[in-house]
Amino acid sequence: MAASSNPLTSGFGPVIPLWLDGEQINTNVTYDVVSPSNEQKIYKSSSASVDDALRAVKSSQAAFETWAQVKPNERRDILLRAADILLRRKEEMRSISKQETGEVDSMFDFEFNLGVQACKSVAGLITAVRGAVPTMTDEGRSAMILREPYGVVLSIAPWNAPYALGLRACLAPLAMGNTVVLKGSEFSPGVYWAIASVLHEAGLPKGCLNTIIHRQQDAAEVTSALIASPSIRKVTFTGSAIVGGIIASQAAKLLKPTLMELGGKAPTIVCEDANLQDAALGAALGSFLHSGQICMCTERVIVHAAVADKFKEIFKETIDQVFGDPEGMMLVNAAPVLKNKSLVSDAISKGAKLFHGNTEQKASVQSAMHPIVVEDVKEGMTIYHTESFGPTVSLFTVESDDDAIRLANDTEYGLTASIFTEDLRRGLQIAKKIQSGAVHINSMSVHDESTLPHGGHKSSGYGRFNGVEGLEEWVQTKTVTWKD
Template sequence: MPSFTVPLFIDGQELRPRHTFDVVSPATGNVVHSCSAASVAHADAAVDAAARAFTTWRKSSPTQRRDVLLAAAHLLHARRHHVAQCIMDETGASAHWCHFNISFALDTLKDTAGSIPTLHGSFPALTDPQTSAIVAREPYGVVLAIAPWNAPIILGTRSIVSPLAAGNTVVFKATELAPRTMWALVSVLQDAGLPKGVLNMIVHDTQSAAAVTSAVIANPNVKKINFTGSTAVGRIIAALAGKHLKPLVLELGGKAAALVCEDANLQLAAEQCAIGALLNSGQVCMSTERILVSKSIKKQFVDLLKACVEHKFCSDSDPPVLINAVAAEKTQALVADALDKGASLVLGSPESWEAGSTKMKPLIIDEVTPDMDLYTLESFGPCVSIITVDSEEHAVQIANQSEYGLSAAVFTQDLARGLRLARDIETGAVHINSMTVHDETALPHGGVKSSGFGRFNTARGLDEWVKTKTITFQN
């Protein structure tokens, strides 16, 4: 039996109901701990607690909220080794990825704390000199925050912290795949001085997902939602939110393209594309899924890319680990379909695939065409597609064919050309001469098209969690 059970956290109390489920390490296949499973009643109790706490938290001073976030940063740093171990146990991620997660979360806590004073109203001039107005900015109320497993501390922190900083209270629906990591984050914030009920955490098992999620969204006390995850689930969340007229922020899937122009530094492009495609086993929404390479330099580039991937990611003793066997099988099915329809392998072999395994060696697939599922669908695994283009216009056309628009990259030594292409690509971010995986607290983060809407990070991300109220009065 597992020695630790992740609790629910409602109204300042840890709850461990009788119903639990096991959490399995994808790296070892072993049960690492169990987790409490929330019912609809638990979810309703969490919303009720957050609604009660909002009556006072909304009136908290910016200084109080700032101090809580800074204290949380101090505690997270002190507990960083425990948190990193939780991430490794639950997701199979590398130590480097885990500590990067924590470093980014620390930046998020500190930068958000520093941004709180930017939340101020205005005193506009009106046409009638005898009338004045104040435009106040107020928190929404209870926010439902939903974060996934692939970068659990980064995505969990940003889903919670900006709403709290703006004076909202939060019901955090943590992922069932990394609940102890999420609990470590909630514990840090609570121990930093949050009043009871301001932050609540629920986790459900897979069988209860639809019922619990629907109940929270339908609850009239929930005023806004943020969700980071797949586009398929994002559509369901958006439909439920629309039914109940709840605003939301969505950061969803991607099919990031890297455009490699004929004047690019090919060694740099190959290194950045390799890392962008295979960081965290390709399980990043911004992962480089497509490399659109000019015909004239394709062979040289592909040779360099293969060498980079072999050097950085092809250790027999430490192959990429996916979150579960289902994820590996999905990626393998996309690759198999492409090979059946005429694609070729530059690196990797289906013979290395093991049924039921979470481990999968990297794949580079060439001659990927529109009739293949891999051309359009997000793989979310350790593979990358090569697509040959005739011109930069052709590259932009292919990049924009995707329903997704989260991130892209352009490799060229002509900055003016890079900026021109960046303006033409339909995506939330374009990175010139660096990989598609790029996120930092100084930059707004989010997508367009089927990659979602709304933004995280910066004052823009904080603005998502306040609404305006106009108050007029006679002088």
């Protein structure tokens, strides 16, 4: 391996380096990073080996000894400087993400601003996590409950909202005095380089944040080695339920705690008293924002029969107006396009109907497709239970709130949901019966704020990001007692 000569803010040249122990390191093994927008190679990325991964852990373990002792106000100031640097380098960040993931400007602005706000929110909440001095039953005995960091954290983050989710994966652990090995997606290595670059420029000491990127075929070996390292004390993962289950199982065998945010099958319920224009826009945005590549995206639109015909008319018009680009919607590569078309084909072969769109409609590249709405979907069709994670949504008609709730909950997932009604009391009654980590009344299913705890029920995961709850994930209690 060779150290890169690139300064912190000058870009990464033809090969994206890893960040190891405060240095930018180019590995001997590399792979091509391909842009979904034109299916051409952008540049190469370094690819970490098991030895590189364990070197990152060793660096983070050494840094933990001093970082854990840094005062909260000093950690706060680093995060606030990082927010300013992110804003100053915003267009650089936009260019990287746009090339790597096909992210359109509106989606970039949305998720990048979430990342900036996370820096500020976590910085402001650092001192909100406190210990306690409980009253003891024994005369002359006292106690303190301390909050202490775990140590080295393995944070595994995805490509689909890389700034928001990459920053989320490391900010709270760092704020609480942990050090982080950040394993980013092979599809967005430049973004994870940029995140580390910003935090180092903000003054984060070397070793506190190390980044690992690797080829797809090395994922199992490198990830298993990281989890197995005795220095890794907690693991967080954002991604699919299948991979999350494997990671959680490996960590559990070693008695290591995990924080998981996994898949979703979000419902949007449209009551008969809803503002149908708002509901149609919310359902369209919730379904097709970022080409449906968000775990909170709507997968089921559930409409009361009394307004179904009118809603469908407005819904179709809204999709055409907002997402009617003749070139189609960009996905990260061709694989999810094939997956979504397969889900639709299976459903149609079993009796479902296309309400909107056509899987045969040509898009500009193989990584793009047009939005699809399928109706008459029933159990037994693969799409009924499978998260599409793409621009495909199922449309259902129901006769009652109870039917809507039953359908909304008939899934292994429970991340988020949306309800449209002009009766807040009714909306709250439905919300209480929905089995998910969040329910949004009169807004789309995709909603994330750094002050709100975020996480799932059922197979959508456990633990919480964001807010004070998100910070408390990264400290453990220690009880100290003494007798006078």
